[in-house]
């Protein structure tokens with residue numbers, strides 16, 4: 001009988017892959033073949049071709065100049081455990097084969113859900129799917145519309161469309177007639193990091209908190225109070241691949257009443273030993289790197305990264321406020337700062353940024369702002385500001401030349 005060594009443990013090949021990970025060797029950007037290879041080039045050659053693309057070509061999210069998006073650097077232990085899960089390739093759809101992988105996910109959910117005052121839930125590949133899942137449960141419980149503010153994440157609009165529910169834009173201070181509504185309150189809006197009032201929409205039949213970004217503040221003794229009231233929600237979404245420092249794709253949908261909610265979004269099938277809960281079919285063990293992170297560093301270890309990142313956003317705010325050519329829109333509520341140069345537009349600055357510095361831009365009330373997000377505990381606010389000022393100078397002198 002033929003055996004396929006590709007599926008066996010290959011210590012030498014894995015060591016080569018690890019060598020690239022530890023110290024990538026190539027500076028040259030490789031070119032992929034134009035078409036799908038017929039005969040393969042071999043494993044070492046494939047690794048050699050891909051290392052500069054996947055490793056060297058990636059923007060370094062943990063470098064001092066990176067303070068731009070909700071994408072954190074990831075602790076190395078998650079890289080290692082993700083290799084393990086790839087090697088075992090358990091499918092959490094199947095209760096009969098993925099026994100330990102499923103138990104690990106339940107364990108992780110049992111650790112995290114109580115922090116949010118929730119009874120349980122499950123993992124999803126992101127909060128886009130977590131929001132869809134929560135609103136699906138809300139619809140099954142009788143919700144006939146989705147209400148949210150104009151600042152809700154675009155995934156809420158997507159979910160409403162998919163579920164065939166109308167979506168109504170409200171301001172929480174003046175929202176009325178919520179009896180049939182699934183209300184989505186955002187804890188950490190994407191543009192400004194604003195935490196909407198968590199006691200809003202008291203009359204809604206279902207209250208969902210989209211805590212994709214700011215949810216992990218609950219791990220921090222210093223900042224948990226910002227999310228007071230979240231425990232009264234019916235459901236919560238939180239992205240672990242944001243402020244829990246997980247590799248993508250990793251998030252949780254949490255329910256106040258897990259069993260009831262899960263039953264309402266379950267579908268049985270002839271080949272399944274247990275009904276399929278939620279949106280996903282086959283899916284992998286994203287709980288494994290999260291379990292490793294929680295075990296290795298604990299709640300307090302993660303809280304220290306978050307607290308430090310929050311302090312960096314405060315420091316950036318301070319530098320901006322004391323610099324004559326810079327201004328901030330407001331103080332950063334959940335580690336998101338909107339700021340700008342008083343003379344040079346955000347898009348012009350972005351076009352001139354040195355490679356070592358990364359900020360993003362956003363439009364708020366028709367005005368352009370730079371946006372910095374505290375997802376990188378290694379960031380250096382002074383370095384970021386220096387990069388932005390240099391880019392502003394570049395943009396200004398380029399403009400002068402072209403006149």
Ligand SMILES: *Cc1c(COP(=O)(O)O)cnc(C)c1O
Pocket residue numbers: 070125126127128129153155186187188189190210211212213239251
């Ligand atoms: C990021 C984000 C989402 C979407 O989460 P993904 O994990 O990117 O799918 C939803 N809501 C808010 C407020 C977010 O910041």
